[in-house]
Amino acid sequence: MPIESTPISDTTKPMHRHQPDHARTRRALERLLEQGLLATPVAGCGVREVIERSWRRCVGAEVPVGRHDIPYVADVTDLQPRLHAAASPVLDRLGDDLGDARVAMFLSDDQGRIIMRRVGESQQRRIFDNSCAAEGFDFSESSMGTNGLGTVARERRPLLIHGSEHYSELLGPLTCAGTPIFEPFTRQLVGTFALACRTGDASALMPAMATDVGRQIEGNLTAMLGAHERTLIHAYLLATRTDRQPVIVVTESTAFANTAGVVHVTPEAHALLWCDLAESGLRAGKHRRAVRLPGGLCDALVERVDGVGPTGPAFCVRLLGSPRSPDPPLPPDRRRPRRNAAAPAALHPVPDIADQLRSAVGFREVLAVDGPRGSGKLTAATAALTEATGVPPLMIDLARAECPESLAETGAAAVVLHHVHDAPSEHLRRIRTAIEDAGVPIALTVDLDVADQDAAAVVAVLCTTVRLPSLLEMSAEVPRLVTRIVAGLPDRQRDTRFSSDALQALMRWTWPGNLAELRRTIEQLARRNPGRSISTVDLPPRMQQAPLRGRGMIETAEREAIVAALRQASGNRTKAAAALGIGRTTLYRKLQEYRIPASG
Known part of the structure; x- marks a missing residue:
């Protein structure tokens, strides 16, 4: 029977039995904020375990308690369209039944972003607007703290959050009953639903009503399966x-x-x-x-x-088996690193290229790291010399400074000569002499595609060249590189996650700026959305519509030829490359591009 212009608390018994003491609960939160994660449990103060667990996650993520800038998405129409379609008729019916009751309905996506709000009374609308409880705002726990949408998503179970149990002061006047919504069969979380009102208007029936609405939405999702x-x-x-x-x-x-x-x-x-x-x-x-x-x-x-x-x-x-790690154990070092030296960075995400870098330096050859701009040449050269000597090398940028006549007199244990292709032609003779007389491990970085003939000749005569592929050529490494970049970020940015659809878009992008462009993109996204899950809509617009790179007839024929050569060579890459008439490094780039296992 519809309820007309009547608050819920007038038709049901209000909640007194399990409501926490407001002042006592806030004092417990203040103590936790002051003492940090090492504070003794506050459950003895009447705080429920699930609330304290959420509070501690918020403290660890440094979520502000007071008013702050909450991430906002202006257009929510593209967020979970199936969930929106399944929930709309359920919320319409409930809205008719509630009439002008002082209660609001909220639907969020799996990341805690509010994609639907239904509130009938104007005064209630002002209260929720003042608390940023409106469509487009991010109510994930890492953004808004303990609340009936984000904490429900994190705990994956129905919860009732009383006013004083909210982490943020903005939500202090409200009580929320929320429930998770799962995808049929897969049980993947697709969103959350919550009923919310002023604490004085709260009803003991709210948790049951919210749970029932959640099950109705899940029923609609099941019915929508085609x-x-x-x-x-x-x-x-x-x-x-x-x-x-x-x-x-x-x-x-x-x-x-x-x-x-x-x-x-x-x-x-x-x-x-x-x-x-x-x-x-x-x-x-x-x-x-x-x-x-x-x-x-x-x-x-x-x-x-x-x-x-x-x-x-x-x-x-x-x-049919367990994954074979792309990072084999490091062989015994030919030169023992110095004690207390910092752990070296990974030489390269592609194991075969890392082996080539390590081999050249291990045999005391002059290493030339070749590759397009932004492919990580300086990082690879520095890491290779650091691993061999135990200390970071001296870096000399030949685009900005002259090469010293004697590298040995610099006192460095190793030297990287950066941007050889940008060195003036009149300096190349000095560079060649300095390399020949160095007496210490040397590595060069060069882009042979743009180097002039004289610079290319110096590299060809003196160096063992290892070419780094473009990021486009090793797109399968993008998820692992994203994880590595995020792990090195500061504070809350380190908790930033990337959804599958975002990673797919990043793998499809052409990356004209290579690794440098990827690093800048990931750092910018994490800085703007710290601790959040990044989806496709958060990516730069140019990356959102990148198509899958299918294969034409030529690419298909080339892949089949490589597979056949590897099979005939029993997986030996050197023999397969010789049979195909290409270099071993070129073969490995093709293996990466066509997703071919080493055995063919």
């Missing part, structure tokens, strides 16, 4: 019924797995699998091949499932 989703679910059930091995099913926007395979269902794994398989050109049927996972290549039986939907096919992947 024939293509049912085809996908059928393939998954068939695979898991006949196999006990890890099974993962992927589409462009979905990934789910059986118990053995769930450890591999991460944003990084989904992005790698989808981009790898969608670009593979696999036809219908089952194929044995190596697939890419964050831990490395893994042998798998892959079945293409057509008729799944307009975004492309699905792939059912049965893993």
Whole structure:
């Protein structure tokens, strides 16, 4: 029966029994803020364990308690459109039943961003607007602290948050009852729903009502499944019924797995699998091949499932072994690093290139690191010499300074000569003499594609050259590079995460600025969205619509020739490269580009 112009508290018993003491609860939070994460538990002050757990996460993430700039998305129409469609009729019906009751309804996506708000009374609307509880605002726990949307998403269970239990002072006057919303079958979190009102108007029925609404929305999501989703679910059930091995099913926007395979269902794994398989050109049927996972290549039986939907096919992947790490153990150093030396940076994300760098320096050869602008030449050269000597080398930028006549007299244990291709021609003779007489490990950085003939001759005569690929050539390494960049960021930025759709877009981008462009992009996104999950809509517009790079007939023929050569050479890359008439480094770049395992 509809309720007309009547607050909920007038029709049901208000909540007195479990409401915390406001002053006591805020004092407990103040003590936690003052003493930090080492403070003794505050549960003895009447604070529930789930609330203290959330508070401590907020303190660790340095979430402000008072008013602050909350991330805001102006257009929420593209955020979870299926969830929006499933929730709209449910909230419409509930709104009719509530009439002018002083309660508001909120729907958020899986990242805590409010995508729908229904509030009928103007005074209530002003209260929520003042608390930034409106469409577009980020109510994730890392942004707004403990609340009925973000904390529910983090805990993945229904919660009732009383006014004083909210972390932010903005939400102090409100009480919220929230519930998570899960994708049918996969149980992937797609959003949260909450009822909220002024604490004095709260009802004991709010948690039950919120939970019931959440289940109704999930029921609508199930009803919205079309024939293509049912085809996908059928393939998954068939695979898991006949196999006990890890099974993962992927589409462009979905990934789910059986118990053995769930450890591999991460944003990084989904992005790698989808981009790898969608670009593979696999036809219908089952194929044995190596697939890419964050831990490395893994042998798998892959079945293409057509008729799944307009975004492309699905792939059912049965893993036949454990991922083979792309980073093999380091061989014993020929030269023991000095004690207390800083741990060297990774030489290069591609193991074969890292081996070439390490080998050249280990044999005391002059190393020339070649590659396009932004490909990480200076980083690789510096890391290689640091690993060999135990101390950072002296860096001399030949585009800005002359090369000393004697590198030995600099007193450095090793030297990097940066930008050899930018050195004036009249300085090349001095550079060559200094290298020949150095007596210490030397590395050069050079872009042979733009170097003049004289600079190229110096490199050819004196150096062992290792070419670094462009980021476009090693797009499969993008998720691992993103993780590495984020891990080195400061404070809350280190908690920033990237969704699968964002990683897919980054893998599809052409990266004209190479690693330097990737690092700048990731650092900028983390600085603007610290601690949040980055999705495609957060990326620069030019990166959001990057298409999958399919293969034409020439690329397909080249891939098949490489696979055949590797098979004939029993996986020996040197023999395969000779049979193909290309260099070993070129072969490895092709292996990366075409996602070919070393064994073919």
